[in-house]
Amino acid sequence: xxxxxxxxxxxxxDADFPLSDLPGSAGRLDLxxxxxxxxxxRSHGIREDTRVHLVxxxxxxxxxDGSTVRSLHPxxxxxxxxxRSxxxxxxxxVGQIPVETSPGITLTRVGLAETIxxxxxxxxxxxADGRSVEEVEPPSNPIFVLSDHRAFTDDExxxxxxxxxxxxxxxxxTIHTDQAIAVAHNWLDRTGDR
Numbered sequence: 740x741x742x743x744x745x746x747x748x749x750x751x752x753d754a755d756f757p758l759s760d761l762p763g764s765a766g767r768l769d770l771x772x773x774x775x776x777x778x779x780x781r782s783h784g785i786r787e788d789t790r791v792h793l794v795x796x797x798x799x800x801x802x803x804d805g806s807t808v809r810s811l812h813p814x815x816x817x818x819x820x821x822x823r824s825x826x827x828x829x830x831x832x833v834g835q836i837p838v839e840t841s842p843g844i845t846l847t848r849v850g851l852a853e854t855i856x857x858x859x860x861x862x863x864x865x866x867a868d869g870r871s872v873e874e875v876e877p878p879s880n881p882i883f884v885l886s887d888h889r890a891f892t893d894d895e896x897x898x899x900x901x902x903x904x905x906x907x908x909x910x911x912x913t914i915h916t917d918q919a920i921a922v923a924h925n926w927l928d929r930t931g932d933r
Contacts, residue, residue: 740788740860741788741883741924742792742860742882743790743791743882743885744851744854744855744884744885745771745774745793745794745887745916745920746895747767747770747771747795748887749766749889750771750794750795751795751796752798752799752829753826754824754826754827758816758823761816766796767887767888768822770887770888770916770917771793771887772816772818772819772822773917774791774793774916774917774920775791775793775803775818776811776813777920777924779791779811780811780813785805785808790802790803790804791805792858798848799826799829799832799846800847801844802837802844803843804845805843806843807843808842808844809842810842821841824840825841826846829846832848834847835849835853835857855902856902858882860879860880860881860882861878861880861882862902862903863881863883863903863904863905864899864906865884865885865909865923866906866907866908867913868908869907869908870906870907871907871908872907872926875905877927877930877931878904883920884903886916888916909923
């Protein structure tokens with residue numbers, strides 16, 4: 740199982756946002772939607788071996804499981820609409836008990852620390868300051884932690900320093916979060932999950 744945890748610092752925590760302004764009044768939900776699509780979609784199919792956790796403003800975690808999700812379309816607006824319909828059920832989310840809002844999509848009232856704590860696998864932070872991906876042996880159950888358009892806060896970095904198995908750099912250039920997810924998939928596809 741491959742897993743991606745994406746921290747959305749400015750992400751909305753309720754469904755009251757317009758689909759017509761995802762980069763602005765929707766708190767960069769455009770980036771989270773693209774990250775979701777990059778993690779789960781491939782040409783003519785879904786990566787059933789992948790799960791995505793979108794941490795929204797450190798208050799909610801929206802999880803999408805590639806093996807059971809339905810109605811995931813390859814465009815940013817449709818993905819954002821799916822996220823918005825999930826947030827319409829936010830009052831049903833109580834603590835770490837997930838509420839399934841549609842097939843393959845759950846919402847929990849937890850932040851980054853609790854989300855990572857509940858995952859099983861080898862945790863890597865993706866960042867330019869890490870070891871080159873060419874020097875790292877791919878694990879069998881990788882968990883990649885990424886930030887949105889903002890850097891991790893000092894508190895998030897301290898948390899990650901305590902729980903990650905290492906930091907990996909995917910290349911010499913800084914790239915967008917959704918692009919980093921695609922590159923990480925490519926690395927695992929080429930080297931084969933161990």
